[in-house]
Amino acid sequence: MHMMDIARNSVRAGAKVVEISLNFQSIDNSMELSISDDGCGMDQETVNKVTDPFVSTRITRKVGLGLPFLKMNAEQTGGSISIDSEPGRGTRVKAGFLRGHIDCIPLGDIPGTVALLICGTPDVDFIIHITQDEKRFNLNSKEVKDELGDVGVYNPEVVNFLREMVKENMEEMSIQ
Numbered sequence: 001m002h003m004m005d006i007a008r009n010s011v012r013a014g015a016k017v018v019e020i021s022l023n024f025q026s027i028d029n030s031m032e033l034s035i036s037d038d039g040c041g042m043d044q045e046t047v048n049k050v051t052d053p054f055v056s057t058r059i060t061r062k063v064g065l066g067l068p069f070l071k072m073n074a075e076q077t078g079g080s081i082s083i084d085s086e087p088g089r090g091t092r093v094k095a096g097f098l099r100g101h102i103d104c105i106p107l108g109d110i111p112g113t114v115a116l117l118i119c120g121t122p123d124v125d126f127i128i129h130i131t132q133d134e135k136r137f138n139l140n141s142k143e144v145k146d147e148l149g150d151v152g153v154y155n156p157e158v159v160n161f162l163r164e165m166v167k168e169n170m171e172e173m174s175i176q
Contacts, residue, residue: 002073004113005066006035006093011121013039015090018117021129022110024175029100030079031107036092042085050083070095077101107176111166114139119159122152130166132173139166 003020010018015037023032042050053068070093071081079096097104110130118126118141128139144162145153152158170176 001108001113002066002070002095003033003035003108003110004117006033006070007117007126009066010035010037010039010091011124013037013041013091015039015124017125017127019127019129020114020117022131023129024099024132024173026133029098031097031099032094033097034092034094036090038090041087041089041091043087047083047085051081067093073097073105077104110170110175111163114166115159115163118144118162119154122154128166130170130173130175132175135173137166137169137173 003022007018007020017038019034019036021032021034023034024030050067051071067081067083074081074095074097078098078101081093081095083091083093085091099107114126114128122145125140125142125145127141128137130137139162141153144158148155148158153162
């Protein structure tokens, strides 16, 4: 759910392109999640505060738990988080996890999350990179939309196709 939450932050920040990378390394059983966008970005003062659960850039509520929970979950596994942002240029959030750590939460439904992001936000282009050591899978929603033509990405058959494509590629890379 971290991936969904942070990507939705990007969409709320006005991003038209969101790039999500999941990098799995067998040698140290680690994973890095990186989400970059071309949204409105944040100044350094805001970046310094966004991992505080009682700080939010949203005006509808005063609490923001997405980044604080991501930070907590990464750090409790021995990992870390970094946030780079600049007003008008976008934001990049990176979180590293040691997957073998007893406190590492399960990976979750990555194929379903990718399909939901693409199909639920058709005006945003998502670029997805999933790597396991030297193996790599890439998915660009703009290319999918171009190929579909008049068929919307929200079509249930497209949703199922995207989910299955990501699932099969992750299984080929032995990611679970």
